[in-house]
Amino acid sequence: MSHFKSAEEAAAAGKYVRTVRSFVKREGRLTKGQAAAIERLWPTVGLTLENGRLDLAMVFGREAPVTLEIGFGMGHSLVEMAANAPERDFIGIEVHEPGVGACLMAAEEAGVENFRVFHEDAVEVLKQCIPDNSLNCVQIFFPDPWHKKRHHKRRIVQPEFVKLLIQKIETGGVIHLATDWENYAEHMLEVLNDEPRLTNLSSSGDYVPRPENRPKTKFERRGEGKGHGVWDLQFKTNKSATLLG
Ligand SMILES: C[S@@+](CC[C@H](N)C(=O)[O-])C[C@H]1O[C@@H](n2cnc3c(N)ncnc32)[C@H](O)[C@@H]1O
Structure with a gap:
């Protein structure tokens, strides 16, 4: 096991680490509105890797089921879902800064407060900040499909x-994926089906209705x-399966 917290840290120390990322850093200017929303809201809703392992009850000031959305884009689903489920808390992660800005603008307009946001790589956030068995749902909607076969490793x-x-x-929590790329849907189904600690919630054994x-x-x-x-996929965690097999 490496003692480095991230590939960047290892690289800075002169170690060669091969990383395959699911994203390419895109240049993108913030609009004035996005920049202003970040300046106003970030101190309240922004989280970084420096926060370290989170105490989610402290972060949200209450005990509530937590949904994590990875790659929220402009934040439309995150904000709407948080507004529609005030009894839950939401954490969104997005690497594209204008997306973070757009999300904060939308949240402010909708008066939504039961959410926090990371502007980071989701893999690092999961490893460094999210406690084990703490999430009730993880959702990834329309992740980059990486169409070309030689890029499939980036999915x-x-x-x-x-x-x-x-x-x-947590046990009984759900992974919810959606994609509009059939080949990626098939790949998702194969990867999730291969995991004994997951149970498919689809009655037909493949996809669930929207x-x-x-x-x-x-x-x-x-x-x-x-x-x-x-294609929507929903799988439930069934961690006791590890004890059985
Ligand atoms: C195709 S877009 C979909 C956005 C949104 N979910 C939607 O349905 O409109 C995929 C998003 O995932 C983000 N992304 C990709 N890999 C990521 C990662 N490792 N961590 C955080 N965000 C990521 C990209 O920046 C992009 O905004």
């Missing part, structure tokens, strides 16, 4: 990543416009 949904999610989700609580994002509409289908 965020991989066996190791799913193991990390299971470690962070859940009503999942808001439609720009990405989904764009996909629909191109005639793409949409």
Whole structure:
């Protein structure tokens, strides 16, 4: 086991570490509105890797089920879901800064407060900040599909990543994925099916009907416009399965 907290830290110390990331840092300017929203709200809702392992009851000032959304884009689903479920708390993670700004603008407009945001790589946040067995739901909607075969290794949904999610989700908690790329849906299904600590919530053993609580994002509409289908997957954690097998 490496004693480095991240690949960056190891690289800074002169160690060569091969990392495959699920994203490419995109340049993107913040609009004035996004920058102002970040300045106003970040002290209240912003979290960083420096926060270290979080005490979620302290972070939210109460004990409530926590949903983690990875790659929230412009934050539409995060804000709408947080507004529709005031009895839950939400953590969003996004690497694209204008997305973080747009999310904070939308949250401010909607008067939503039961959420916190990381502007970081979700893999590092999971490893460094999220306590084990603390999440009730992890959702990843329309993750980058990395269409070309030689880029498939960049897809965020991989066996190791799913193991990390299971470690962070409480027993009975749910992983909810959605994609408009059929080949990625098949890959997701294969990876989740291969994990004995997960049970598919689909009655047909593959995909679930579109859940009503999942808001439609720009990405989904764009996909629909191109005639793409949409595949939702929901799997429940069943950690006692490890004891059985
Ligand atoms: C195709 S977009 C979908 C955005 C949004 N979920 C939607 O449905 O509109 C995928 C998003 O995931 C983000 N992303 C990819 N890998 C990530 C990672 N490791 N950590 C955090 N965000 C990530 C990208 O920056 C991008 O905004």
